[in-house]
Amino acid sequence: MIKIGLDAMGGDNAPSAVVEGAVLAARGAAGRYGIVLTGPEDIVKAELSRLGWTDADTGIEVFHAPDLVAMDDSPSAVLKTKPNSGLVACVSLQKAGKVQASISAGNSGAMMAACLMILGRVGQISRPAIACVMPALGKKTVVLDCGANVDEKPATLVHFGICGSVYAEAVLGRENPTVALLNMGEEEKKGPESLQEAHQLLKTAPVNFVGNIEGRDLLKGEVDVVVTPGYTGNVVLKLMEGFHEYHLKLFGAVDSDAGRQFEHDWDYSNFGAALLLGLNGTGLITHGRADAKAIKNGLEAAFHQASAGVTEKIAAKLAQLADAETPTA
Amino acid sequence: MIKIGLDAMGGDNAPSAVVEGAVLAARGAAGRYGIVLTGPEDIVKAELSRLGWTDADTGIEVFHAPDLVAMDDSPSAVLKTKPNSGLVACVSLQKAGKVQASISAGNSGAMMAACLMILGRVGQISRPAIACVMPALGKKTVVLDCGANVDEKPATLVHFGICGSVYAEAVLGRENPTVALLNMGEEEKKGPESLQEAHQLLKTAPVNFVGNIEGRDLLKGEVDVVVTPGYTGNVVLKLMEGFHEYHLKLFGAVDSDAGRQFEHDWDYSNFGAALLLGLNGTGLITHGRADAKAIKNGLEAAFHQASAGVTEKIAAKLAQLADAETPTA
Numbered sequence: 001m002i003k004i005g006l007d008a009m010g011g012d013n014a015p016s017a018v019v020e021g022a023v024l025a026a027r028g029a030a031g032r033y034g035i036v037l038t039g040p041e042d043i044v045k046a047e048l049s050r051l052g053w054t055d056a057d058t059g060i061e062v063f064h065a066p067d068l069v070a071m072d073d074s075p076s077a078v079l080k081t082k083p084n085s086g087l088v089a090c091v092s093l094q095k096a097g098k099v100q101a102s103i104s105a106g107n108s109g110a111m112m113a114a115c116l117m118i119l120g121r122v123g124q125i126s127r128p129a130i131a132c133v134m135p136a137l138g139k140k141t142v143v144l145d146c147g148a149n150v151d152e153k154p155a156t157l158v159h160f161g162i163c164g165s166v167y168a169e170a171v172l173g174r175e176n177p178t179v180a181l182l183n184m185g186e187e188e189k190k191g192p193e194s195l196q197e198a199h200q201l202l203k204t205a206p207v208n209f210v211g212n213i214e215g216r217d218l219l220k221g222e223v224d225v226v227v228t229p230g231y232t233g234n235v236v237l238k239l240m241e242g243f244h245e246y247h248l249k250l251f252g253a254v255d256s257d258a259g260r261q262f263e264h265d266w267d268y269s270n271f272g273a274a275l276l277l278g279l280n281g282t283g284l285i286t287h288g289r290a291d292a293k294a295i296k297n298g299l300e301a302a303f304h305q306a307s308a309g310v311t312e313k314i315a316a317k318l319a320q321l322a323d324a325e326t327p328t329a
Numbered sequence: 330m331i332k333i334g335l336d337a338m339g340g341d342n343a344p345s346a347v348v349e350g351a352v353l354a355a356r357g358a359a360g361r362y363g364i365v366l367t368g369p370e371d372i373v374k375a376e377l378s379r380l381g382w383t384d385a386d387t388g389i390e391v392f393h394a395p396d397l398v399a400m401d402d403s404p405s406a407v408l409k410t411k412p413n414s415g416l417v418a419c420v421s422l423q424k425a426g427k428v429q430a431s432i433s434a435g436n437s438g439a440m441m442a443a444c445l446m447i448l449g450r451v452g453q454i455s456r457p458a459i460a461c462v463m464p465a466l467g468k469k470t471v472v473l474d475c476g477a478n479v480d481e482k483p484a485t486l487v488h489f490g491i492c493g494s495v496y497a498e499a500v501l502g503r504e505n506p507t508v509a510l511l512n513m514g515e516e517e518k519k520g521p522e523s524l525q526e527a528h529q530l531l532k533t534a535p536v537n538f539v540g541n542i543e544g545r546d547l548l549k550g551e552v553d554v555v556v557t558p559g560y561t562g563n564v565v566l567k568l569m570e571g572f573h574e575y576h577l578k579l580f581g582a583v584d585s586d587a588g589r590q591f592e593h594d595w596d597y598s599n600f601g602a603a604l605l606l607g608l609n610g611t612g613l614i615t616h617g618r619a620d621a622k623a624i625k626n627g628l629e630a631a632f633h634q635a636s637a638g639v640t641e642k643i644a645a646k647l648a649q650l651a652d653a654e655t656p657t658a
Contacts (some may be wrong), residue, residue, distance in 0.1 A: 137575055147513050150521040184476050184563035192479040192560050215567030219575040231521050232561045234513040236568060238544030243572050246466055246548040251587050258579050 005090030005099035008039030010106025019047035021295020026059035039086035065089035075109030101282035101302040105290040119281035123318030128278030135265035136221025147234030154197035163277035164225035165207040170308040177224035183212035206320040272297030282306040334419030334428035337368030339435025348376035350624020355388035368415035394418035404438030430611035430631040434619040448610035452647030457607030464594035467550025476563030483526035492606035493554035494536040499637040506553035512541035535649040601626030611635040
């Protein structure tokens with residue numbers, strides 16, 4: 001059975017919201033997967049008791065990890081200075097084969113660093129990306145990178161496309177998913193030099209590349225995967241969150257089918273997590289402000305990703321890319 | 330009196346919407362400014378007649394410019410091959426001192442190229458930017474560059490900040506306008522290398538630099554000017570347009586105070602134009618889909634920019650920057 005390591009102490013609302021999310025997920029999982037809460041044992045167990053969790057309940061274990069990571073701790077230092085934190089422990093357990101996915105609502109830079117150092121990268125991936133499943137009028141879209149990287153080389157953008165494509169197919173069930181490059185015009189000679197080069201590389205990469213799209217197209221939901229550098233993807237992600245906040249402030253909760261549809265699609269807690277794609281393993285981060293619902297849905301996302309074998313499928317696609325890059329004549 | 334050169338043949342709805350917009354503006358201008366429509370004289374005059382414009386009406390002149398520019402003409406070629414087009418003529422008239430601003434809804438790359446080659450740049454500006462006044466919950470925000478440039482050097486981003494700051498003060502009436510850098514975190518060590526360097530340069534530039542903001546903050550309207558590279562600014566601009574379209578499709582026109590506020594703030598035709606800042610003159614572009622209202626409001630924006638002396642004020646700020654850059658010890 002798949003088990004998921006969950007950092008009990010990560011995020012603004014930890015540990016109460018995190019433990020509550022774990023309980024919600026365990027009750028909904030109905031034996032599909034197990035959860036290992038990593039954090040100070042006494043604190044986590046007290047939260048579980050508070051929520052009516054007893055020794056008779058199954059699906060949640062606690063792994064003692066007493067160190068605490070702060071949101072402003074240096075990501076690169078956390079691994080060395082706080083190896084016995086909930087954040088590092090949930091990843092170390094994956095490396096040891098005790099869990100098959102790891103998730104934290106805490107310091108996202110530290111979580112990425114821990115995953116990168118402990119799990120490593122898959123294939124020839126240079127840097128893993130943060131992928132987000134974003135709302136759109138049509139089908140939801142996997143957008144990456146949403147902020148793990150800066151100043152990416154063209155080949156890195158191609159890796160993003162492969163990772164996103166595999167996820168869209170394996171987890172979202174999209175057939176031969178379309179991959180687009182976010183650019184400032186449809187023509188291939190548009191945009192920063194690195195994007196123009198990436199455009200050429202994507203044409204022959206083992207993905208269904210459909211060319212450039214523009215910012216306006218993001219919300220149409222006509223493609224499955226959108227590739228963009230981390231700086232711009234992060235601006236897009238945060239602007240989408242900003243639009244949701246703006247809408248709530250201007251209109252309040254809209255009591256209509258359209259209003260409920262909007263809230264369902266735009267409330268991040270309904271998906272719950274961003275995906276760290278390109279790792280040799282399954283790592284996810286959730287919003288620092290994650291509530292119990294976001295944690296529960298993040299655990300579901302982790303389960304689906306781990307059980308779909310995303311890592312292995314990315315490795316297979318990367319091998320195709322490597323074959324294509326090897327001169328044969 | 331200020332006169333504005335308007336490319337009668339630019340945009341998807343030219344010449345009818347453009348000429349209609351000119352008539353609306355001329356009737357609303359009440360002698361504050363004049364309009365020179367540049368295009369094939371017979372076509373433009375026929376449109377004017379159709380709209381009931383007679384020789385007794387004042388405020389619109391026609392300048393004969395028979396060449397036609399297509400939306401997909403190479404921007405760099407238009408100036409050489411179509412010097413007698415409405416697009417080039419409205420800029421040439423500014424160079425000759427016959428008009429004080431130029432505006433086109435046509436091929437925006439060609440308009441930028443014509444302005445750049447004919448009017449030139451102000452001070453030590455390396456490349457002019459496209460600036461857009463964007464909606465927000467608080468005050469509207471000047472965002473630049475929205476797509477004129479790629480792969481900017483840090484000093485170019487500082488020039489964007491100066492241009493935006495001058496515009497916000499001179500035209501929008503903001504006192505000591507705040508300038509922020511759009512980034513992927515508040516800390517100065519965040520983001521692409523060029524942004525980290527720009528952050529340091531902006532600290533000592535002659536603007537009221539308030540540090541980094543994130544995508545989520547764009548819609549809060551807490552700062553006056555937001556600086557970002559052209560690629561990302563273009564994605565932001567188009568995504569904002571996408572939000573508006575998405576909202577219309579999901580909710581339709583919302584019949585409430587909030588709905589009317591939203592439509593007022595997000596309908597680009599209410600501002601009508603994007604500003605080409607950093608030119609030695611006043612150039613504006615409007616949306617290719619501009620209707621008569623957008624053209625009218627674009628002409629108003631051109632009038633306000635030209636009469637506020639934005640170019641001269643940018644030159645003065647750039648001189649301060651140059652002074653600061655000259656070693657004194």
